[in-house]
Amino acid sequence: MSDYTVRALRPDEIRAAADLFRTTLHILAVSDEDLPYAERMHQPGRTFGAFDGELIGTARSFDAELTVPGGKRLPMGAVTGVGVRPDRTRRGVLSELMRTQLTEFTERGVPLAALYASEAVIYNRFGYGVSTVTQHFRIDRRRARLRDGVPSGGRVDLLRLDTELDRLAELYEQFPHRAGMMTRPPYWWAGFERHLRRPESPVQAIVHSGPEGVDGYAVYTVERKAWDQPSTLDVVSLQYANDEAFAGLWRYLLAVDLVDTIELGGRPPDDPTPLLFADPRVCAVTGGGDDLWLRLVDVGQALAAREYEGEPVVLEVADRVLERNSGRYRVSADGAERTDEPAELTLGVDALAMLYFGAWKASALAGVGRIGATGPDALRHADRLFATRASGWCGTHF
Numbered sequence: 001m002s003d004y005t006v007r008a009l010r011p012d013e014i015r016a017a018a019d020l021f022r023t024t025l026h027i028l029a030v031s032d033e034d035l036p037y038a039e040r041m042h043q044p045g046r047t048f049g050a051f052d053g054e055l056i057g058t059a060r061s062f063d064a065e066l067t068v069p070g071g072k073r074l075p076m077g078a079v080t081g082v083g084v085r086p087d088r089t090r091r092g093v094l095s096e097l098m099r100t101q102l103t104e105f106t107e108r109g110v111p112l113a114a115l116y117a118s119e120a121v122i123y124n125r126f127g128y129g130v131s132t133v134t135q136h137f138r139i140d141r142r143r144a145r146l147r148d149g150v151p152s153g154g155r156v157d158l159l160r161l162d163t164e165l166d167r168l169a170e171l172y173e174q175f176p177h178r179a180g181m182m183t184r185p186p187y188w189w190a191g192f193e194r195h196l197r198r199p200e201s202p203v204q205a206i207v208h209s210g211p212e213g214v215d216g217y218a219v220y221t222v223e224r225k226a227w228d229q230p231s232t233l234d235v236v237s238l239q240y241a242n243d244e245a246f247a248g249l250w251r252y253l254l255a256v257d258l259v260d261t262i263e264l265g266g267r268p269p270d271d272p273t274p275l276l277f278a279d280p281r282v283c284a285v286t287g288g289g290d291d292l293w294l295r296l297v298d299v300g301q302a303l304a305a306r307e308y309e310g311e312p313v314v315l316e317v318a319d320r321v322l323e324r325n326s327g328r329y330r331v332s333a334d335g336a337e338r339t340d341e342p343a344e345l346t347l348g349v350d351a352l353a354m355l356y357f358g359a360w361k362a363s364a365l366a367g368v369g370r371i372g373a374t375g376p377d378a379l380r381h382a383d384r385l386f387a388t389r390a391s392g393w394c395g396t397h398f
């Protein structure tokens with residue numbers, strides 16, 4: 001039996017939870033100036049604390065919606081703020097917090113949970129898998145020339161972030177969401193706003209307008225340490241509704257004076273940025289990695305919500321944390337449902353999350369022992385069924 005209890009925190013305990021979380025990430029505790037943002041980031045009733053007399057661990061979530069392949073939006077618990085006091089780690093505190101949180105999602109009928117992971121070895125055991133991946137670009141701004149034929153037109157204007165941040169929130173929700181993208185509720189924007197108000201880095205926002213009105217925006221900072229030092233423009237956010245807006249925002253960014261390098265991180269695997277340039281090597285891929293970690297809280301509902309193409313396959317899913325998900329599911333172009341038919345593929349719920357947005361192929365996961373298969377046909381069918389038109393991508397760090 002554990003010597004601690006887990007319960008939802010009261011509003012007057014939120015600062016302590018935020019301090020604990022920040023301490024576990026080696027970040028300074030919440031300042032008085034930060035406190036209003038920290039409070040706005042917490043959705044009432046969604047922060048859990050573990051106590052052994054004192055607060056020793058915490059995990060919170062906020063409600064959002066996630067677009068799944070085919071365009072439907074499903075409720076999701078956006079999990080964040082996870083930390084256990086360093087003198088109480090490795091005795092099951094996180095495991096209890098995760099179980100409590102997943103049970104709470106189940107009771108409220110939330111079919112998906114997702115998070116961004118500080119370390120990649122923590123969350124598989126709780127059923128989360130890397131469901132989307134990203135890449136980072138560095139552009140040599142002084143050598144960059146756009147190819148002939150890149151769309152032109154439209155106009156770009158500065159947006160006043162101190163008074164018009166809400167405008168970005170509206171635009172983000174208006175623009176199309178590809179599979180893997182989530183809604184950004186006020187709990188998310190409060191954290192973004194705090195990030196933007198860091199005193200050391202002035203932040204600019206721009207909007208692009210085309211014939212139908214505003215159809216793209218970007219947020220960026222420029223770091224310029226000294227007059228004779230190279231300077232870097234860091235694109236914090238880039239969202240757009242069409243190709244013209246994408247090109248128009250880039251035309252602007254490439255023309256910002258006193259900039260040597262442009263950094264653009266966390267983009268989808270099929271991001272077209274390198275295709276813009278006459279010499280594609282001015283745009284180097286400098287890294288990448290896991291983006292959204294997904295957890296199918298209700299496997300039946302999550303599988304039934306997305307679209308598929310191709311021949312059917314029967315999956316046998318194992319879920320050690322939410323046992324009622326364990327069982328067989330038939331997935332076909334007509335949808336997905338529970339079945340008694342014999343299994344063709346066996347996999348954990350974490351591996352299923354890796355298939356969900358098409359970021360990984362079943363055949364690749366089988367090759368490294370994450371999926372068991374009766375034969376190559378089943379893998380071929382699963383590869384096709386779970387493939388997506390555009391790369392899955394979230395791009396909303398939380």
Ligand SMILES: CC(=O)SCCNC(=O)CCNC(=O)[C@H](O)C(C)(C)COP(=O)(O)OP(=O)(O)OC[C@H]1O[C@@H](n2cnc3c(N)ncnc32)[C@H](O)[C@@H]1OP(=O)(O)O
Nearest residue numbers: 024080081082083084089090091092093094095115117118
């Ligand atoms: C979504 C987010 O908020 S991401 C931020 C996550 N937080 C951090 O990274 C802050 C620093 N780290 C911590 O606070 C803690 O180490 C936590 C929260 C990651 C883990 O908390 P703990 O209470 O130690 O986890 P718990 O004891 O329940 O561990 C369960 C299992 O996971 C393993 N585990 C937990 N954390 C880690 C880790 N960082 N690295 C390797 N294994 C780990 C444990 O060894 C244990 O394995 P076992 O079941 O085989 O014995």
